[in-house]
Amino acid sequence: MPIGDIAQSMRSRMPWPVGQKILRELNLARGQGWEQTVLKITTADVSEEKLADLNEALREHLLFGEKSTRIYELDDAAIAVCQTTAMSAVIESTAFSEAYPSLVAENQLAGLSSVPLLTAIEEDEEGTAFVFCSVRTIVVREPLGPEDFPGQSVDEIFESFDEIIGLKNRRLQAVDVVWIPNVAGRADVRVDFPAGMAHEAVEAAHLIVRNAFNTLVGEPILGDPVNLFPLIDRMYFDPNEGSVVEIGFGTTTASVKHEKMRRRGLSLRDESYHVGGKAALRTPIEPFRVSLVWSRPLGHGKFSFPELSLNSNSRVAGSAAPAMFSVIIRKCIGASDYDFVRERIEHHLSPPTAA
Structure with a gap:
């Protein structure tokens, strides 16, 4: 996978305080913020080993980074159904699955599915992660300055307000994870929760991901989540x-x-x-x-x-x-x-x- 794609994917979803620590641990060059850092990474002579490490760091962030988590209790029968699904599921070729574990470029997200699509199945010693991707829209708040009001009486506008905020809709690739343990116990549903996403939107996303997983396995495996209060x-x-x-x-x-x-x-x-x-x-x-x-x-x-x-x-x-x-x-x-x-x-x- 090209290092430029990995670097841009990291920039798209990792908060800078997290990303710069990952890069420091990998002994890779960093600049002042993501823009300069992506340029340094993309133009650096990186070994195949470092490239693999960077790719793994991105993959882990997709599975574990910046999540809203719900927990569900599953018995042995439910676990068996999930394991059977993991062995038989077919991952269709989509823009999401072809890019994974990198992300689809933001300017290519228009027209892609807003319904979660099974993109990957990841297994470890403790359980199985079903990875779903979709396009999600968040509202970003951006301060506006005089340069954003050409041809108008800027002084009068800004005399009336301490600050002017603009709201912008931004498409993001959501990476949501349903993790099923190998034995009866508690499953995780991890929904992407980037900065700027409304609480109501992430709660709605939880219901959508739960329904997508239940449809995939053909049974209402995920019922009521555990009360975490x-x-x-x-x-x-x-x-x-x-x-x-x-x-x-x-x-x-x-x-x-x-x-x-x-x-x-x-x-x-x-x-x-x-x-x-x-x-x-x-x-x-x-x-x-x-x-x-x-x-x-x-x-x-x-x-x-x-x-x-x-x-x-x-x-x-x-x-x-x-x-x-x-x-x-x-x-x-x-x-x-x-x-x-x-x-x-x-x-x-x-x-x-x-x-």
């Missing part, structure tokens, strides 16, 4: 579980608070204002939104910082049966980071009920 309390109140970098919570004084930690390496659990505020209350706070970050060594004094966001709201938290079916996992360098976060989720979930 209990993770909010369990992970926030565990002092050994990562660093809390964001929290939304209700108090006994009927107020709702939202706090963010700006400095890396610090946790809101230990921040003076947060600790003092909790101490002034008669009862514990009631979290409904928590983001946690872990620091994982990459070697040579460098670290990755995978992040898990558990996002609900005060209305749901105050209901009789609060539910949250999706979590957001971001900033994963590769499979290792995602698997680590997924293991922490599993640690705090109740044992699966599927037999």
Whole structure:
């Protein structure tokens, strides 16, 4: 696969903080941001071994990077159906499957399927990943300047507003993954959740991907997802579980608070204002939104910082049966980071009920 295609695919979907760490680990040249970096990579003399490593890094990001995840419990019979499907499924030749694990160029996405198409089947020691691709549209917010208003009274326009934002529809290739374990337990559905994509859109995408997979196997294998709302309390109140970098919570004084930690390496659990505020209350706070970050060594004094966001709201938290079916996992360098976060989720979930 041409190195230019790999570099452009990385630029299309990897946040720069993640991409530059991957390139540094592979000892490949980096510039200031993606534009300069793609140029350096494309014109570099890269060995076949480095090319293979770069291709594998991209493949892992397609499977594990920037995802909204739902979890489903499957029994032995459901697993058997999925395994039979994996052995017999035919992957049709499409623009997606021909490019995989690179992406189709953005200017070639018009007219391609908005319905998830089976693009690849990936197997490892623990299970099987069914990879679906489709075209998804997100709304991008872009600040506008005077140069965007030629021939008009620019001064009057900008005197009336502090900032002017334009909304632009952008086509993206979505890479969604249904991962099925080899034995009865919990399956993952990982839907692409790039920056700029609305929460409502990703929730709708989950339903579309679930239906696509159930149609593929010919049975409603994926039913109701696991309720992940209990993770909010369990992970926030565990002092050994990562660093809390964001929290939304209700108090006994009927107020709702939202706090963010700006400095890396610090946790809101230990921040003076947060600790003092909790101490002034008669009862514990009631979290409904928590983001946690872990620091994982990459070697040579460098670290990755995978992040898990558990996002609900005060209305749901105050209901009789609060539910949250999706979590957001971001900033994963590769499979290792995602698997680590997924293991922490599993640690705090109740044992699966599927037999």
